[in-house]
Amino acid sequence: MIGIQRKIWTLTAVVMFIMAVIWITLTYYNQKTQEQYNDILQRYLRMNEVTTASQQLITSLNNYRLTPTEGNLSSLRSREHQLKNVQWSVGMLRNEQNDFALTSYMNLVDSLIEATDRSVMFHSEKETEDSVNAFAEATRISRYISEMTLTLLDKDIHTYEQSYRQMIKQSNEFKQLGVLILLTITFILLLFTYWFSLSITHPIQQLTRAAQELAKGRFDLQVKVNSTDEISFLARMFEHMRININNLILEIQQNAQLESELQRSKLLLKESQLRSLQSQINPHFLFNILDTLSKKAFLEGAEETSDLLVSVAGLLRYNLKRLDRSVTLYNEVNVIQQYMEIQKARFTDRLHVETDIDDSCLHVPIPGLTLQPIIENAIIHAVEPDENGGTIRISIQDLGEQVQVRIADDGPGMSPEKIQQILDEYPLENEGHSTGIGFNNVIQRLRLFYGTDDVIEIISSPGKGTTVILNLPKKGRNTAHDEAANRG
Structure with a gap:
């Protein structure tokens, strides 16, 4: 026997399962799209960091040449270290399309660091002209790095253009699929809900009609309900009650005369008990x-x-x-x-x-x-x-x-x-x-x-x-x- 409670739990389980499937699908798609966007964004940000770090290195070198103090020298070394870290992170962006350009790009960074070190060395040895030439070379290399950054970014844009278009296409297709899935799930839930409600209300209506007939005094009609849950048990109890009512009517008529005699006997019994206890x-x-x-x-x-x-x-x-x-x-x-x-x-x-x-x-x-x-x-x-x-x-x-x-x-x-x-x-x-x-x-x-x-x-x-x-x-x-x- 499938009870009403079990039917309710089944409906709840179906709804929860559908919601879980939709949630998992949306989560997976959003995560995948987000990872693609993050990957592309990180490439752009790392290349831009190289340009920024090279410009800051030139600025620190110029400050040291104008004011050769330990603080400015320490700041210069810190900028060099920062540029090397950024250079290493950019090296992770290597692929088949940008392998040659990226190798040249990283060599320019190495050249910038070497020119900076030469300018500092000549400046410390009081060789002003050589220091100026090294500074000029470093400045020129920094401009090359900025231009190369734009070149690499342009190549990446062309490289990932197809990915952008594919992502947009997938997004539109997923929207259409979402609408289709929503309509399908709604239709299935409506059918399931109708079947579920009908399996409960139809037996109740049958039981209600049987109860109305019993209320009219028609105890000759059999109570029959087509159900496999608790309502079928109620129907059997109604049928049992219908049979017992006929028997009770006869018993009530037979026992009506005995009731008054029983009451008199109870009074006599209580009186005798009182006398006995006293x-x-x-x-x-x-x-x-x-x-x-x-x-x-x-x-x-x-x-x-x-x-x-x-x-x-x-x-x-x-x-x-x-x-x-x-x-x-x-x-x-x-x-x-x-x-x-x-x-x-x-x-x-x-x-x-x-x-x-x-x-x-x-x-x-x-x-x-x-x-x-x-x-x-x-x-x-x-x-x-x-x-x-x-x-x-x-x-x-x-x-x-x-x-x-x-x-x-x-x-x-x-x-x-x-x-x-x-x-x-x-x-x-x-x-x-x-x-x-x-x-x-x-x-x-x-x-x-x-x-x-x-x-x-x-x-x-x-x-x-x-x-x-x-x-x-x-x-x-x-x-x-x-x-x-x-x-x-």
Whole structure:
């Protein structure tokens, strides 16, 4: 199967290849032409440099004759050296047409240098007349060099005239070829682009017509698309969908009657789950409390022990009578106050409790025995393991449509994985609550009671404590039923 992406890459590759070929051809032609022009230009420049260097040498020689100083002599020798370098570079321009003339040209340069040296020698030996004659000869040779330069340039012009004409002809031919290539490439690209677009749009049009027929309810027409790319896969999926829709219509009609019965069964199942979860209580809780009370009675007088007994009795009555129905936050607050009195007796000054409770929102319904297991979990993990104890903060605030309950501790905290494990109601190991009603039990009862999973939130990180947040709707899903049960 040739995919659409592969087709696009193929088109891109073809365009890039054509552009590369054109670029390489133009670059090669321009480079070749430029090299020819540079070669001819260098010949002219080197010959012209000989004329210039010879004239500068005569000028330096005249300056030395007028003022024979070491500086002028050094400048003269520098000009001679420069003329020799230029002479050597001109020798590289030798060819069959200018071999004889170029040999004479280079001999003139040698003669100029020799005449210059003789003039300097005679001048240093005070032979003025010989020095003047040598200077005159050097001047005459310099003029010959200038004339010979023009002669050589003229020969080079005639020699390379055919090359000039050939270059101009090639340039015109290349222009015509460029226009032809451009038109050919444009035509090929137009054909390729048309084929490419047609291979995509035609199957899409077929698929669109099939979709329109399906939208009209004509599920008896087969969906068929002529394509070898991803659109053929879509066509097969449409055909599969057409077949499944007919089957689904029959299934929907058959299952319509069963849907209402299934909903009623789900409600009964949730109710039974709620009753089952609320019935879990471990007698071991009683043993822990009684052990605490016995130690307290041994160490102190009867008044404080009596208060603890009252708190225990109230807590036991609440646990035994309120698990099968909803209560209010007011009831839960009273219970956790009694529970905290018991825990303060157990941990003494190791346990610190801070409360911030808005009494105006304590009428909100909540499943019985919800807050106490959360606080107990905080005490077990944040206060009990630490020699210095810890702090439990309880806050109840009115947020309009909801009442928010926050229970925070300054314990070791939890990892994000552990938090997700708890919220997913995954069974935890070593969850030793004295009431037997663990965190998972509380989460399940809250979600069943309010009919939503967003009722509880846990904020924690290792070393930064844990905060459990309950977002309680002011009207619980089971409010009306439980109010009637409470009145009964």
